[in-house]
Amino acid sequence: MNQIFLVNESRRRFIQGVGGLALGIYVGDAFADKGTAAPGNGGADLLAPVNFEPNAFVRIGSDNTVTVISKHLEMGQGTFTGLATLLAEELDADWTQVRVEGAPADVAKYKNLMMGIQLTGGSTAMANSHEQMRKAGAAARAMFVSAAADEWKVPANTITVVNGVVHAKSGRKATFGQLAERAAKQPVPQDVALKDPKTFKLIGQPKLHRKDHVDKTNGTAMFTQDYKAPGMLVAVVAHPQRFGAVPKSVDAAKAKAIANVVEVVQFGGSAHRFAGVAVLAKNTWAARSGRDALEIEWDESQAFKLGSAEILAQYKEMAKKDGLVARKDGDAAAALAKPAKLIEAEYETPYLSHSAMEPLNCVVKLGEGACEIVNGEQMHTPDQGAVAALLGISPDKVSITQLYAGGSFGRRANPQADYVLEAVAIAKAAWDKGIKVPVKMVWTREEDTRGGYYRPATFHTARLALDGGGQLVAWHHHTVTQSIIKGTAFEAFMVKDGIDATSVEGVADMAYEIPNVKVELSTPDNIGVPVQWWRSVGHSYNAFVKEGLIDEAAAAAGKDPYEYRRAMLGKAPRLKGVLELVADKAGWSQPLKPGAAGEKRGRGIAVHESFNTYVAQVAEVTIKSDGSLKVDRVVCAVDCGLAINPDIIVAQMQGGIGFGLTAALHGAITLDGGVVQQSNFHQYLPLRINEMPVVEVFIMPSAEKPTGVGEPGTPPIAPAVVNAIAAATGKRIRKLPIADQLTA
Amino acid sequence: MIQLTINGKGHSYDGDPSMPLLWFLRDVADLTGTKYGCGMALCGACTVHLDGQAIRSCVTPVAAAAGKKITTVEAVGADKVGHAVQAAWQKLDVVQCGYCQSGQIMSATALLKSNHKPSDADIDAAMSGNVCRCATYVRIRAAIHEAAGTLSA
Numbered sequence: 001m002n003q004i005f006l007v008n009e010s011r012r013r014f015i016q017g018v019g020g021l022a023l024g025i026y027v028g029d030a031f032a033d034k035g036t037a038a039p040g041n042g043g044a045d046l047l048a049p050v051n052f053e054p055n056a057f058v059r060i061g062s063d064n065t066v067t068v069i070s071k072h073l074e075m076g077q078g079t080f081t082g083l084a085t086l087l088a089e090e091l092d093a094d095w096t097q098v099r100v101e102g103a104p105a106d107v108a109k110y111k112n113l114m115m116g117i118q119l120t121g122g123s124t125a126m127a128n129s130h131e132q133m134r135k136a137g138a139a140a141r142a143m144f145v146s147a148a149a150d151e152w153k154v155p156a157n158t159i160t161v162v163n164g165v166v167h168a169k170s171g172r173k174a175t176f177g178q179l180a181e182r183a184a185k186q187p188v189p190q191d192v193a194l195k196d197p198k199t200f201k202l203i204g205q206p207k208l209h210r211k212d213h214v215d216k217t218n219g220t221a222m223f224t225q226d227y228k229a230p231g232m233l234v235a236v237v238a239h240p241q242r243f244g245a246v247p248k249s250v251d252a253a254k255a256k257a258i259a260n261v262v263e264v265v266q267f268g269g270s271a272h273r274f275a276g277v278a279v280l281a282k283n284t285w286a287a288r289s290g291r292d293a294l295e296i297e298w299d300e301s302q303a304f305k306l307g308s309a310e311i312l313a314q315y316k317e318m319a320k321k322d323g324l325v326a327r328k329d330g331d332a333a334a335a336l337a338k339p340a341k342l343i344e345a346e347y348e349t350p351y352l353s354h355s356a357m358e359p360l361n362c363v364v365k366l367g368e369g370a371c372e373i374v375n376g377e378q379m380h381t382p383d384q385g386a387v388a389a390l391l392g393i394s395p396d397k398v399s400i401t402q403l404y405a406g407g408s409f410g411r412r413a414n415p416q417a418d419y420v421l422e423a424v425a426i427a428k429a430a431w432d433k434g435i436k437v438p439v440k441m442v443w444t445r446e447e448d449t450r451g452g453y454y455r456p457a458t459f460h461t462a463r464l465a466l467d468g469g470g471q472l473v474a475w476h477h478h479t480v481t482q483s484i485i486k487g488t489a490f491e492a493f494m495v496k497d498g499i500d501a502t503s504v505e506g507v508a509d510m511a512y513e514i515p516n517v518k519v520e521l522s523t524p525d526n527i528g529v530p531v532q533w534w535r536s537v538g539h540s541y542n543a544f545v546k547e548g549l550i551d552e553a554a555a556a557a558g559k560d561p562y563e564y565r566r567a568m569l570g571k572a573p574r575l576k577g578v579l580e581l582v583a584d585k586a587g588w589s590q591p592l593k594p595g596a597a598g599e600k601r602g603r604g605i606a607v608h609e610s611f612n613t614y615v616a617q618v619a620e621v622t623i624k625s626d627g628s629l630k631v632d633r634v635v636c637a638v639d640c641g642l643a644i645n646p647d648i649i650v651a652q653m654q655g656g657i658g659f660g661l662t663a664a665l666h667g668a669i670t671l672d673g674g675v676v677q678q679s680n681f682h683q684y685l686p687l688r689i690n691e692m693p694v695v696e697v698f699i700m701p702s703a704e705k706p707t708g709v710g711e712p713g714t715p716p717i718a719p720a721v722v723n724a725i726a727a728a729t730g731k732r733i734r735k736l737p738i739a740d741q742l743t744a
Numbered sequence: 745m746i747q748l749t750i751n752g753k754g755h756s757y758d759g760d761p762s763m764p765l766l767w768f769l770r771d772v773a774d775l776t777g778t779k780y781g782c783g784m785a786l787c788g789a790c791t792v793h794l795d796g797q798a799i800r801s802c803v804t805p806v807a808a809a810a811g812k813k814i815t816t817v818e819a820v821g822a823d824k825v826g827h828a829v830q831a832a833w834q835k836l837d838v839v840q841c842g843y844c845q846s847g848q849i850m851s852a853t854a855l856l857k858s859n860h861k862p863s864d865a866d867i868d869a870a871m872s873g874n875v876c877r878c879a880t881y882v883r884i885r886a887a888i889h890e891a892a893g894t895l896s897a
């Protein structure tokens with residue numbers, strides 16, 4: 001090994017200087033030495049020599065490589081690229097010299113500044129760290145400048161940095177790599193000035209490529225599923241059919257007889273995760289065959305046994321009684337007592353599985369009093385704590401190597417650390433039997449689909465009053481749904497007076513000017529189906545209800561649904577802005593082109609704010625004479641503040657729309673007697689390419705602080721589509737998925 | 745003993761002949777670019793070429809591939825069409841999480857080998873077996889057209 005590691009003397013001062021920001025300069029060629037790492041993942045353990053503090057957002061090698069350390073998981077939303085863009089912009093690096101690697105678990109260094117723990121979620125990756133990453137880049141640049149000034153004996157203010165090369169007026173120049181060692185000895189600047197946005201070269205650049213666009217197209221990108229370690233065994237699990245059941249007796253004889261099966265272990269569960277049986281084998285197929293050969297009798301005495309129909313019936317009863325009041329403006333009851341027009345409606349949405357393409361999995365490497373997790377890690381701090389608690393060791397003995405996640409949509413951020421703890425419990429059970437090797441637990445698609453932690457099912461009643469002029473004067477909305485937050489570590493700050501803020505988000509805070517609003521929430525506590533956040537969380541169903549109802553009101557008033565919304569958004573300029581933009585781009589003022597004979601066409605609009613990002617969409621649909629539905633075109637306008645990576649914003653709107661369309665058209669997890677009825681993609685239908693509409697995305701120019709785009713594209717699509725169906729056919733869809741409601 | 749030719753290299757295997765090719769590729773041959781998504785020919789993540797045809801390796805027993813030429817995403821770039829597809833994917837930044845994309849690229853390459861100028865409808869028909877939960881479909885369509893364009897240029 002041929003490395004020099006310099007620890008900056010001024011580090012401590014520097015850390016204080018920029019509020020938690022840390023920066024290290026690395027000189028050497030460790031990366032070249034160990035160049036087997038696929039850029040962007042798995043690098044952390046390859047590049048962590050003992051005398052280098054991984055307390056940094058950037059590392060610059062003498063080989064001229066700029067390595068940006070991403071405290072956030074790359075699960076598709078472009079976080080690696082976004083964070084690197086911010087840092088490289090202020091560093092004046094050349095985009096081609098920048099690589100990204102995932103940060104290890106270290107809350108002091110890598111916490112989400114909006115949450116205080118290390119976590120990727122809530123569409124916060126850019127929102128919480130844009131300034132932090134820019135400052136990290138600017139500080140590094142300043143140190144290169146002073147290093148060059150030192151060496152060349154010229155004033156610092158005559159030095160420029162262009163595309164990773166430091167220039168003096170004289171024409172003298174040096175690369176970052178050449179200056180790295182000297183830069184590391186420079187005093188760390190106390191106060192770094194950030195660029196004037198007018199001079200941005202990378203931020204806002206539409207042609208900047210994603211940092212993961214090559215390794216994800218040639219098979220080299222490493223996901224947890226792909227991870228291997230010497231001696232590693234693969235564990236495939238048997239879960240009970242019903243949540244809360246536990247193994248009573250296990251006959252593993254047939255499983256153990258299969259070649260390459262090494263061991264069968266039972267693992268205990270908890271109120272929050274499965275108990276079950278795991279088959280450990282030398283390869284995945286043997287483990288799976290062994291799992292299928294297990295004979296298990298389950299104790300279902302504590303299992304949850306209600307079905308979807310019973311759950312819905314209970315919710316309907318609950319909606320008839322008073323709920324907790326999440327919002328109260330004026331007097332909705334009085335206004336509803338004598339309306340010129342009254343709308344009464346019930347809305348319903350099902351449980352939804354995240355069903356990321358990479359089924360859940362996790363690698364565990366146990367040592368004496370220590371544990372390493374290798375995972376598409378979305379929630380470092382809580383997982384680290386949970387693993388430590390399970391093993392009875394301190395959290396600093398749990399290290400995490402972050403790999404790419406093949407999607408998550410929220411599922412890998414499980415507040416109960418369910419699948420991570422399951423993997424650890426399996427590795428521990430094997431360890432206790434003397435099998436002290438790394439264990440990769442993999443769920444099959446079936447376990448993933450049936451694994452719980454769904455987007456909760458919801459039921460809503462609504463009563464809306466219109467005055468003689470068609471104005472909305474009262475809105476009384478009652479939501480019934482399980483809380484995703486109660487019983488988790490997030491309860492203290494996300495549940496207030498019994499109200500889980502996520503259950504009513506998007507409705508309790510809606511911006512429409514309505515004088516009398518009452519939003520109530522009822523939260524059942526007897527439903528044993530585990531629930532969790534799912535891309536856009538409560539907005540995923542509340543936008544559907546809110547934007548469906550507004551459309552119903554516009555129709556009842558005989559008004560254009562765009563104008564009707566617009567008139568009520570006087571105090572919400574950014575929502576109004578995207579609404580106007582989408583109407584303009586979609587050609588709302590022009591009539592929609594009619595379909596062929598027998599076809600009905602319609603156009604629907606919806607606008608919604610989530611995660612401080614504003615999105616409006618227009619959907620155009622065609623319904624054939626047989627009732628089949630095609631979403632032809634979606635026009636989308638988004639205001640997410642400063643557009644860091646415009647092309648990724650476009651991609652996230654496209655993807656968010658497609659994800660929301662799966663839920664709008666097909667998605668439903670249902671239970672019968674507590675048993676989940678879907679297992680794989682033939683029953684839990686994903687949107688396919690033939691169902692994907694043309695999507696046009698328009699970004700509102702903005703100098704506001706950047707906000708997230710991973711989730712906000714999803715909420716408006718379901719209401720835009722059902723509103724389009726209503727426009728085409730007069731049929732109002734109030735229950736998702738749409739499925740066969742148009743043919744039935 | 746089963747003899748396989750994967751990306752031009754010979755492999756022999758004497759294990760369970762009913763093991764799906766997918767697991768041979770991933771666990772034995774160390775070619776992890778080919779992905780597991782469903783195991784039931786429902787998602788296309790495991791798509792590879794068997795004598796030039798796109799197949800789902802999760803439901804293809806190793807034995808069925810004996811004596812045939814297998815190409816995976818790791819080597820598809822050596823082929824003119826495969827290379828054009830990868831280049832188009834990179835140019836248009838198709839990927840999001842990336843997990844489905846090996847399968848998408850293998851299916852797209854097989855499509856372009858048999859149809860040099862596919863329409864949107866041709867693309868929908870050929871690619872509807874490949875699920876992308878990130879819904880990169882808009883770009884997949886565009887990238888296939890892009891690759892078709894570079895190949896005919």
Ligand code: FES
Binds near residue numbers: 779782783784788790
């Ligand atoms: S894994 Fe083979 S088609 Fe899904």
Ligand code: FES
Binds near residue numbers: 841845876879
């Ligand atoms: S890119 Fe994530 S599943 Fe296709």
